[in-house]
Amino acid sequence: MMTMEGVVLKLPSFTQLMNPNHFTNRTSLNLRFTFPKSSSSSTASLSVPAAAPVSLGHSTRHDFEILHQKVNNGSKLVYLDNAATSQKPSAVIDAVNNYYRSYNSNVHRGIHFLSARATDEYEMARRKVAAFINASESSEIVFTRNATEAINLVAYSWGMSNLQPKDEIVLTIAEHHSAIVPWQLLSEKTDAVLKFVSLTEDEVPDTKMLQELVSEKTKLVVVHHVSNMLASVLPINEIVQWAHDVGAKVLVDACQSVPHMVVDVQNLGVDFLVASSHKMCGPTGVGFLYGKSELLAAMPPFLGGGEMISDVFLDHSTYADPPSRFEAGTPAIGEAIGLGAAIDYLSEIGMQKIHDYEVDLANYLYESLRTVPGVRIYGPTPSATVHRAALCSFNVEGLHPTDIATFLDQQHGVAIRSGHHCAQPLHRYLGINASARASLYFYNTKEDVDDFVRGLIDTIDFFSSFK
């Protein structure tokens, strides 16, 4: 059983110690660019000039090769779809690369050199995740395929053995489909009842209503931390308080918060928390569930198979302790290590610094977008007390969001999303079929926002004059 030794911010990865020559590996990429590159280091070295304050977006951009390309009509790419997935810095790509080139081997089973190294790196990644969200032990981190799978894990493993008919689960209508559907499936099996919190006039979930809905019948509260469409932030501390007062558990969907701000599970007091690697500069194919030790210890397995067992007989088996109990089969080893590298990268910048930059950028995005005539932004208005995430879902009067997104992409190289953003109930509540969404990350700049708004104005112009 591994124990934590304080908060780990940046650990020297084995790549640096063992293979100092593996930094400049670019042969895996298909696209060849001949842009002037200042540094080819694979570690998260930010070449911030000592004197002038450069914005975080500018100083980190060169770590993300994918951003430096032209699309469609030769427009430079302006990537504003980060709520869907984030880009990966070279450090992360190199880490995954290096894993496969140097020490790929199955974990936990082997005795030989490569396997030992792979296991160490994989478990090191687990410790990094634990430290990143301030879990008390790394065994409270279960690696899954993504946040969706993590929620399903809780639904099947915890839900099936803890919910009785008529027990209630409280959610908001703004939840992502992944935080709604597993509970619908569960309620079919257990006859539990789903209760939904709607929005206030400010277009944020009605916390008063939530507080009222939470009763002795409530066994679980499922809420997002940051909404992927409204950009609002929920007061998790208070919600946890209300839930624990009635003996209910709280599961927080932190997919849009962990990548963008400091998330401290001790501080929040949540029972379960889920996030995906690919939204936080890590590879796809891996995510994690945080669960309090005592909860995980009492939960039956989710998927059965190798790795999660202790002893296997023909008529029965015994199961491993958490987290292994919930990690059946060979995991996404390289990807988990990539997630660890992503955490290193983010930690070196500092989550508070990222958050502060994004609050500023969020305001800039909101204010710029607001000036465009006919634009209707969803979610709360930012103020001193109300902080929005750096994303805006919006509609333009008389225009379909798909037309906007298509034209922005084809003519201006601006990548935004159009659709329901996996939040159909929310769209239905707001009375719309679809919306467009621009979402930023710390490597976006104010210039990106300017390009977007300029392109949007041109787009609106084009379609309006056509009519």
Add this chain to the structure above:
Amino acid sequence: MSLSLSFCHISTNFRPPSPSIYKTLPLPPSYFPILRFPLISKSFTVQSTPIRPSPTDPSLPTSSDPQTFEQLPRKFQEIVKLFQSVQDPKAKYEQLLFYGKNLKSLDPQFKSDKNKVKGCVSQVWLRAYFDDSDKKTVVFEADSDALITKGLAALLVQGLSGSTVEEILRISPDFIVLLGLQQSLSPSRNNGFLNMFELMQKKALMLYVEAEKGIKSGTGIVENPTKDVDFDPKLEKGIDSSESRSNTDDSEPNGSILGNRGHRITEILKRELQPFELKVEDVSYEHAGHAGVRGSNGETHFNLKVVSKEFEGKSLVKRHRLIYSLLDNELQSGLHALSIEAKTPSEVGI
């Protein structure tokens, strides 16, 4: 400016289409700046260029070989020519939207789930029925709440309406690549265009199957045996041949014979634009027979070439808009589509 489309390439990785010698690597356009020469004067030279598929492109439809330009039905060839004559991508979109604007809207009763195209982020509805007069050719109607998808639906309706079930099933959607709209052909549940096309084929097939079931005669052979479709039979319906050409031969267009509308267009453009050069060409016969034209007096499609000082300082889109606005009355009264080449005198070397 984007490339002249004299070479076409069915690769959905590479945008805009590149000469096929670069087919092995998906490369960004900026990598080969030497290819970027504006060939504005070559706008009408696109003829029958065979499409070379890339062997490395996994997104190509593998079930059938992509059709060459010549193999396309005439209606699609016309659409392709129209789009290829417009270089500027923005103007292409305008052209597409224009198609959509002229699409007859669908009666709300037909906007049902059964008629909805799956996979579009916007809503698209399709309807198919057999033509009343011959019970063999299929008529399509479509609508959408988004303009671009409406334009795409309109293209398909224009291209497929009036064809037999067999013809519809034989057509490949590859032609869309030739339009230069960067429309992907990757089969995915979210490819709205492909889904539209496939739904149209499916509905045509279902019409056929329903008709089969309804037939009680003993011959057992229902399928139209003719392979080559002549537009002649359809031409009889609804086109007043007194003012338009009834010749379905699509060899050299004869621009010197103009009907009333053609004359009106010429007068308006002469008066308003004082052109150095003006060419008004009636190409309606090439569209003769399809549902959108039926009932009009011909004179539905024109190629225009205008060289005028009025275009100075105006973007391509603004030039086109100017012409559209001058011809608005015609557009409201049966003029279906314009293919426009609008130049300033200096641009053509005067």
